[in-house]
Structures are given as structure tokens and as C-alpha cells.
Amino acid sequence: MLILGCDTSSIASGALIRVPDDAASGAPCAGPVEVLGAFRTEDTRSHAEVMAPGLRDLLAEAGAQGPELGMILTGLGPGPFTGLRAGIVTARTLGWAWGVEVRGAVSLDAVAEAAHEDARRAGHGLLRVATDARRREVYCADYEILPEGYRRVVGPAVGPAAAAGAVLYGEEAAAEESTGTSPLGPPAAGRGAALYPDALVALPGHEADQPLAEDLVRAALRAGLAAAQTDTAPLYLRESDARVPAARKRATR
Amino acid sequence: MNQPHTSAPRTGPVVLGIESSCDETGIGIVAGSRLLTNTVSSSMEEHERFGGVIPEIASRAHLEAMIPALDAVLADAGLGLAEVDAIAVTSGPGLAGALMVGVSAAKALAVATGKPLYAVNHLVAHVGVGLLEGSGLPAPEAGGEGLPEGLGALLVSGGHTEILKVGDITGSVRLLGATLDDAAGEAYDKVARLLDLGYPGGPAIDRVAAGGDAAAFRLPRGLTAGKYMGSAEAPGSHRYDFSFSGLKTAVARVVEGFEARGEAAPVADVAASFQEAVADVVTAKAMLACTENGIDTLLLGGGVAANSRLRALTAERCERHGIRLVVPRLSLCTDNGAMVAALGARLVAAGVAPTGLGFTADPSLPVTTVSVPA
Numbered sequence: 001m002l003i004l005g006c007d008t009s010s011i012a013s014g015a016l017i018r019v020p021d022d023a024a025s026g027a028p029c030a031g032p033v034e035v036l037g038a039f040r041t042e043d044t045r046s047h048a049e050v051m052a053p054g055l056r057d058l059l060a061e062a063g064a065q066g067p068e069l070g071m072i073l074t075g076l077g078p079g080p081f082t083g084l085r086a087g088i089v090t091a092r093t094l095g096w097a098w099g100v101e102v103r104g105a106v107s108l109d110a111v112a113e114a115a116h117e118d119a120r121r122a123g124h125g126l127l128r129v130a131t132d133a134r135r136r137e138v139y140c141a142d143y144e145i146l147p148e149g150y151r152r153v154v155g156p157a158v159g160p161a162a163a164a165g166a167v168l169y170g171e172e173a174a175a176e177e178s179t180g181t182s183p184l185g186p187p188a189a190g191r192g193a194a195l196y197p198d199a200l201v202a203l204p205g206h207e208a209d210q211p212l213a214e215d216l217v218r219a220a221l222r223a224g225l226a227a228a229q230t231d232t233a234p235l236y237l238r239e240s241d242a243r244v245p246a247a248r249k250r251a252t253r
Numbered sequence: 254m255n256q257p258h259t260s261a262p263r264t265g266p267v268v269l270g271i272e273s274s275c276d277e278t279g280i281g282i283v284a285g286s287r288l289l290t291n292t293v294s295s296s297m298e299e300h301e302r303f304g305g306v307i308p309e310i311a312s313r314a315h316l317e318a319m320i321p322a323l324d325a326v327l328a329d330a331g332l333g334l335a336e337v338d339a340i341a342v343t344s345g346p347g348l349a350g351a352l353m354v355g356v357s358a359a360k361a362l363a364v365a366t367g368k369p370l371y372a373v374n375h376l377v378a379h380v381g382v383g384l385l386e387g388s389g390l391p392a393p394e395a396g397g398e399g400l401p402e403g404l405g406a407l408l409v410s411g412g413h414t415e416i417l418k419v420g421d422i423t424g425s426v427r428l429l430g431a432t433l434d435d436a437a438g439e440a441y442d443k444v445a446r447l448l449d450l451g452y453p454g455g456p457a458i459d460r461v462a463a464g465g466d467a468a469a470f471r472l473p474r475g476l477t478a479g480k481y482m483g484s485a486e487a488p489g490s491h492r493y494d495f496s497f498s499g500l501k502t503a504v505a506r507v508v509e510g511f512e513a514r515g516e517a518a519p520v521a522d523v524a525a526s527f528q529e530a531v532a533d534v535v536t537a538k539a540m541l542a543c544t545e546n547g548i549d550t551l552l553l554g555g556g557v558a559a560n561s562r563l564r565a566l567t568a569e570r571c572e573r574h575g576i577r578l579v580v581p582r583l584s585l586c587t588d589n590g591a592m593v594a595a596l597g598a599r600l601v602a603a604g605v606a607p608t609g610l611g612f613t614a615d616p617s618l619p620v621t622t623v624s625v626p627a
Contacts, residue, residue, distance in 0.1 A: 049612070081313075085350075086353055089358045093319065093323070097334055240310050240313070244302050250505070251502045251509060
């Protein structure tokens with residue numbers, strides 16, 4: 001089965017992946033997958049520009065037709081709103097036009113997928129994923145490192161990088177927990193670790209990890225495609241900044 | 254292509270148009286100059302308590318409305334996606350985040366279908382809708398462009414107040430005048446809030462103004478001083494431009510004056526006087542622009558075209574100046590996808606090269622860019 005993955009929660013990325021047929025049944029599948037093609041941007045501002053042509057080229061280079069796809073998997077964020085929507089609406093529209101099922105996955109899982117093996121190798125039981133939410137905040141989640149694979153135990157959430165523990169567990173639990181482990185919480189993967197070294201301890205080699213479409217697909221396969229969300233609503237986690245206007249300013253004094 | 258309807262002597266390319274520049278998710282399909290379907294889903298109610306369009310709320314609504322709207326247009330037109338010849342989308346001007354949703358959806362549609370994609374100008378699309386059959390402008394004849402020689406457009410909405418001169422709708426459009434601050438519709442919203450009339454302000458003020466005295470208060474007409482106007486031979490810096498911020502402040506002063514004296518402001522009179530000031534300055538400048546630029550057919554578009562006083566005064570003054578006035582029906586005056594499709598169909602018919610997939614939304618796309626070049 002062919003899966004077209006895309007994620008625009010930070011940079012924009014796409015991947016065309018062939019998975020074993022038993023994965024198509026929806027059962028968990030952590031074996032190797034065949035990446036037929038992938039692309040990613042360097043910047044975080046060109047999602048609406050590159051997404052559709054990038055995905056088109058992936059299919060063309062693999063000689064595949066859209067309707068042959070078994071699934072389109074899109075990252076649901078959390079991530080900056082405008083870019084996030086560009087990826088989700090692209091996935092939804094392609095799926096609609098081709099008659100292909102569209103499902104979604106938490107974008108932070110893609111970073112956990114990329115980092116969990118190194119976390120296990122270093123002997124960590126917990127991994128924090130923290131991506132850039134701007135405004136000195138991070139999108140974050142904590143993952144339990146299992147003998148094989150990992151499991152998201154809390155998150156996703158958004159909040160100040162300096163208080164990621166409290167953002168995920170609440171003030172009290174975070175204060176209690178910090179007496180046992182590092183006050184800065186578990187080792188962190190993702191751009192948040194690079195941006196806020198005072199607040200997060202980086203898992204070496206993973207402080208620049210971005211959510212990637214191919215890792216997103218791997219993460220979804222690991223959990224089983226049957227478990228991937230059929231609802232592709234974006235994880236905004238923040239309200240719009242709109243405020244009901246206050247009383248008008250006087251024009252006269 | 255077959256021509257089953259004798260009433261439609263000419264059909265043309267089937268174009269699907271997507272509009273998402275503000276708070277309306279519009280998708281329409283045309284066949285040449287014939288409108289097949291037009292569906293608009295608005296997030297207006299969600300903006301009500303804020304007294305104006307909140308870009309992020311509009312963008313979120315576009316994402317949720319897009320697929321249902323696509324389903325609706327195909328069902329309503331009785332068409333399959335394979336029967337669509339080209340896709341057109343508003344790529345600007347408009348709200349960046351909102352535009353991005355429509356642009357991304359349109360690109361995905363183009364990828365999925367392999368059909369050419371045109372990134373078009375929202376303002377020119379407002380004019381393009383006038384070229385649909387039954388919209389007022391003459392339908393294009395076989396072998397001819399069908400566009401009147403001296404065509405101009407007065408676009409008045411919540412986001413725009415512009416006067417355009419249209420030489421060739423597929424390539425040559427000139428901006429004669431525009432607002433320097435608020436759009437006229439925005440001024441309506443703000444004044445309606447001042448008078449506690451609710452949102453959107455246009456219909457509310459129009460309703461209340463009907464029972465008021467338009468001459469009760471003398472309110473300023475922005476940018477009409479001599480230094481801005483100049484003369485036809487030596488135009489000032491803003492001869493055809495608009496400004497509504499001073500008017501808005503003047504209304505506030507009037508209302509506050511009554512409040513200071515412990516009196517209730519005469520809402521109907523204030524609303525009528527405000528409405529008169531807007532309609533007067535907009536139409537006066539539009540008439541100047543027309544008569545001085547060889548415009549003898551004027552298309553009135555945008556949501557404020559629904560305003561009774563603006564319509565009446567535009568009609569009256571156009572008649573006095575021998576200008577033919579064309580006002581498309583209201584569902585085509587407000588933002589919609591059919592206008593984008595209509596302009597797209599003209600571009601296809603004129604052999605203009607499609608934009609392709611490499612463009613991005615441009616919140617300040619100039620009117621001189623009718624369609625974004627590849």
C-alpha cells in the first residue's frame with residue numbers, strides 16, 4: 001500500500017511511502033518501510049507555495065497515480081496556524097478529489113519517532129518533544145520510552161518554554177516531579193530544545209529535529225493505521241487572538 | 254461542446270473558482286459566460302461580537318467550509334470534477350491567512366485533476382462577474398470580446414473602496430482611486446458600533462437612516478479639499494482617492510456632544526447624515542474619474558452595492574452624466590467564487606497562460622496583475 005504523508009506544522013515536508021500489506025490492515029507495524037521519495041523545506045514560511053507541487057512531484061517520480069494511494073496522512077500540528085492549515089487543506093482536497101481516505105496524526109509524534117532510539121540508548125525512560133510555538137512558547141508532549149517504541153503519555157500542549165513541565169502536568173505535579181529528576185525535565189528533542197537551552201535539556205543530536213512527513217507515517221504505522229485519527233481537525237491549542245473590543249475611545253475630551 | 258439550450262448560444266470553458274480572501278468561502282462554476290452554480294459559506298456570525306472580521310477566525314472557518322463547499326458545487330451543477338476545464342483562485346488582495354486556505358485547496362485540486370490553475374485578482378474578479386450572462390454587461394459575442402470600450406468599476410465593500418478603469422479584463426486594468434485608510438464598509442461597521450446598531454453595519458445603518466434626516470448634520474467628505482483634488486488638467490495628489498477616518502471621528506464627536514449634554518443622540522439623523530456623506534463622496538469622485546477617463550459604463554460591485562442610498566445616488570449621477578450603470582445581482586456583488594470562475598473563463602478564452610503551482614498568496618496584489626504570471 002502507498003501512503004502519501006505531509007506535515008506543515010513547522011517546516012513543510014512530504015513523503016511517499018510503500019508499506020507492507022499487513023500494515024494496510026491497520027495493525028501496528030514497526031518494521032522497515034520503503035521511502036519512495038521525500039521533500040522538505042528549510043524555512044517555515046512557504047507551505048502554501050511548495051506543498052501541492054512537492055506532492056505532485058513525489059507521485060510523478062514514483063510513477064504513481066493519486067487514486068492508487070491507500071491513504072493520505074497529514075500532520076495535525078500543533079503548529080503555527082497558517083502553515084498548519086495549508087497542509088491539512090491540501091491533504092483533504094487531494095483525498096476528496098482522488099477518493100482516498102485522509103487521516104491525521106499528532107505532528108510531535110514524528111519528532112518522537114526520530115529521537116526515541118537515541119533516548120533509549122542513552123538510558124532515558126522519558127523523552128520530551130518541544131517545537132517552536134513562537135512568543136517564547138513551545139508545543140510539547142512527553143513520551144515514555146518503551147523496550148520497543150514509545151508512547152505519548154501527556155500532551156500535546158502549548159505554553160512557556162520555561163514552564164514546560166507545568167504546562168504538561170500542572171503546577172503542583174511539576175513541582176513534585178522536579179525533586180526527583182532534573183529540574184528542567186526529561187531530555188528534549190525538537191527546535192524548542194535549541195531555542196530555549198535554559199529551559200530544556202537537549203537530547204544530543206536532536207535539538208534541531210523538525211516534524212517530518214516520513215517520520216509521521218512511521219509513527220502512525222507503529223501505532224497501527226487503524227488508530228490514526230479520521231478527524232483531521234487541526235490542533236490549534238490556542239484561541240484566535242481576537243478580543244471583544246473595549247469601550248470606544250473618545251474623539252472629544 | 255454541445256449547446257442544448259437555445260437561450261445560451263455560446264458556452265465556453267468550464268471553470269471552477271475559489272474565493273477565500275475575507276470571511277466568505279465561495280466556490281462557483283461557470284461555463285464560459287454562463288453561471289452554473291455559486292455557493293457561499295460565510296463566517297460573518299462568528300465575527301459579530303467583535304464588530305469586524307477577525308482574520309484568524311475567518312481562516313479557521315475557511316478550512317472547515319472548503320470540502321463541504323466543493324461537494325455542494327459539483328452536486329448543484331451536476332458535474333464531475335473531470336468535466337472542469339480549469340481552476341481559478343483568488344490569490345490577492347485580501348487577508349493572508351484566509352487567502353492561503355483557498356490557494357492551497359486550489360493547488361491541490363489542480364494537482365489532483367491535472368487541470369490548469371489561474372491565480373487571479375480579487376478586485377478584477379468583482380468586475381469579471383459583470384460579464385456573466387444576465388449580469389448587465391453585454392454577453393461576449395462570437396468573434397468579439399463583448400467588453401464595452403470605456404468600462405470602469407466602482408468597488409465598495411468592507412475591505413475595499415476602489416475605482417478601476419478596465420481596458421482589457423484579461424490584462425489591462427488600472428487603479429484610478431482607492432481609500433487611504435478604512436474601506437467604506439469598515440466605516441459603516443465602526444459607525445454602527447458607535448450608534449449601537451450591531452454588525453454588520455451596512456444594512457443596520459441603511460435601515461435606520463431611512464427614517465432620518467440626511468441633512469441634519471454636516472459631515473466631512475474626505476480628501477475633497479482643493480489641494481487634494483486639483484483640477485482635471487492638473488490633478489491633486491488624491492483626486493480620486495477616499496478617506497473615511499475623519500468622517501468616522503466626526504460622527505463620534507456628534508454623538509459625544511449629545512452625551513455630554515445628557516441627551517440621547519438622534520440615531521436616525523446621524524445614520525442618515527453619515528450615509529449621505531459616504532454615498533456623496535464616493536459617487537462624486539467616481540463621476541469625476543469616469544468623465545475624466547473616458548468611462549461610459551460603470552459597474553458597481555462589492556457588498557456595499559446593497560446600500561440603498563449608494564445605489565440610488567450612483568444611478569442618479571450616472572444618468573446625469575450619461576454613464577451606463579451596471580449592478581450585478583447582490584449575490585454576485587458580495588464576495589463569491591462565481592466571480593473568480595468568471596474571470597478565469599475569460600482568461601482561458603483569451604489564451605492567457607495559466608499561473609501553474611509556484612505562486613503564493615499576495616495580500617496586496619495590485620489590480621494591474623489580473624492573473625499571476627507563471
